[in-house]
Amino acid sequence: MTRALTMALAALGGAAAAQAVLEVPSGQGVTLYQVVLEQEAERARFLFLAPGIALEDGAGLGFEAVVGDFPWLCDRVILPALAENGWAARQVVIAMSDREIAxxxxxxxxxxxFEAFAVEDGACVLEVF
Structure with missing residues (x-):
């Protein structure tokens, strides 16, 4: 099930936050553009636009440069949004892409x-693929 962006970001301050650029620990700005809730699997997917990421050295931020952004987003943005909206998830999957992809x-x-986290005792725990 896909939810409106404004609902997913209610914990960040309502409709205005839907287009908010979040500055994450790597220093890049990311914007949430889609939330997918898979109720049967108890999984929540959060897709972020991160135009500064790249695979090639010197072309942008590589995975190693942004890896710390994932737990920060999970703990500080996603868990509060889930709680604010009364959504339950046992797993959170975060995707960053350099362009919007539905x-x-x-x-x-x-x-x-991508990174995946188990939600255990109200905290994000990294799952290794």
């Missing part, structure tokens, strides 16, 4: 990084 679609040109 969930389930492919774009061979896009750079995408």
């Amino acid at each position: 969930f389930g679609e492919r774009d061979a040109e896009a750079v995408q990084f």
